[in-house]
Amino acid sequence: MIDVRSDTVTRPTPEMRQAMAAAEVGDDVYGDDPTVNRLQDLATKLSGHEASLFVPTGTQSNLIALLSHCQRGDEYIVGADAHTYKYEGGGAAALGGIQPQTIAFADNGELPLDQVAAVIKEDDPHFAKSRLLCLENSQHGRVQSLEYMQSAQAFAKQQNLILHLDGARVCNAAVKLNQSLKTVCQCFDSVSICLSKGLGAPVGSVLCGSKEFIRTAHRWRKVTGGGMRQAGILAAAGILALTDGYERLHKDHTNALALDKLLQGVHGCSVKSAWTQTNMVWVDYEHDHSQSLPEFAASHGVLMSVGRNTGRLVVHRDISQDDIVVVADVIKAYLHQA
Numbered sequence: 001m002i003d004v005r006s007d008t009v010t011r012p013t014p015e016m017r018q019a020m021a022a023a024e025v026g027d028d029v030y031g032d033d034p035t036v037n038r039l040q041d042l043a044t045k046l047s048g049h050e051a052s053l054f055v056p057t058g059t060q061s062n063l064i065a066l067l068s069h070c071q072r073g074d075e076y077i078v079g080a081d082a083h084t085y086k087y088e089g090g091g092a093a094a095l096g097g098i099q100p101q102t103i104a105f106a107d108n109g110e111l112p113l114d115q116v117a118a119v120i121k122e123d124d125p126h127f128a129k130s131r132l133l134c135l136e137n138s139q140h141g142r143v144q145s146l147e148y149m150q151s152a153q154a155f156a157k158q159q160n161l162i163l164h165l166d167g168a169r170v171c172n173a174a175v176k177l178n179q180s181l182k183t184v185c186q187c188f189d190s191v192s193i194c195l196s197k198g199l200g201a202p203v204g205s206v207l208c209g210s211k212e213f214i215r216t217a218h219r220w221r222k223v224t225g226g227g228m229r230q231a232g233i234l235a236a237a238g239i240l241a242l243t244d245g246y247e248r249l250h251k252d253h254t255n256a257l258a259l260d261k262l263l264q265g266v267h268g269c270s271v272k273s274a275w276t277q278t279n280m281v282w283v284d285y286e287h288d289h290s291q292s293l294p295e296f297a298a299s300h301g302v303l304m305s306v307g308r309n310t311g312r313l314v315v316h317r318d319i320s321q322d323d324i325v326v327v328a329d330v331i332k333a334y335l336h337q338a
């Protein structure tokens, strides 16, 4: 099957499985796992932050970042469609007493800073304390510019807000911007990076920030489920994700552009080409094909998810140039007979 539902579906490469099998391990709860320590050191070096923490998921990573930065009765400002707000079970509110204040993403994936300014609350007992601004880059495949991130950094400083990046796909953003990961990550007080998306690891995320922040996050990792023991087996895959996986991401971006091109002008759908910046292609459909298109595609060897009138096709390391053509052909064949 050609699976373009998400970049989370990548399978570990043979090299990854080999590295996992050969990984030197210890008990990470004692800080003894050399491979986990190597992964954390690598994330620290690449992000330019002081310290890093290996966590099982991006959701837990964002959650413990919010728990570390904020107190009960604080609020964080976040995009209305942001993963951290919408797709993480309301964890910050449920477990941390941290209230979200949402604002809509602009069409380029930015949170307009004047709109952020407008929702920041005065120091008054009527209001929650505005503590943190959370950005997401890439957001639905769209990349915010370095200039925007730098102005967000200056703005946050001026407004006394902590700035966190949900950088699930920040490596895709850095590649697109032709900037080092460090340059991007330096705009933020903390960054969460998923190893298990386009980078290709089976499991894991890393959270990066100051030494003091990571010490607090380590405590919250314990509170939200504890530590993993011989986690070096997973960290070994994470190291390859941050090196080889990172280096090849540009191929996914090229393939996504090729898929975008193949779908241009196809009757019954319209490609949101302005959003094809990294590894996602967003397609609007004239009609609701949310049931029938995935069924048709699956019967032709392609797995895809389609919402009511829009769907995303996600390119990743297990999708070849030939697969791209098959995906486009299947959509064309479906729309032709629909």
Ligand SMILES: *Cc1c(COP(=O)(O)O)cnc(C)c1O
Pocket (backbone or CB within 6 Å): 056, 057, 058, 059, 060, 062, 083, 084, 136, 166, 168, 169, 194, 196, 205
């Ligand atoms: C996937 C994702 C996460 C969470 O990662 P999981 O590892 O699935 O918990 C966070 N933010 C964004 C933008 C994501 O795409």
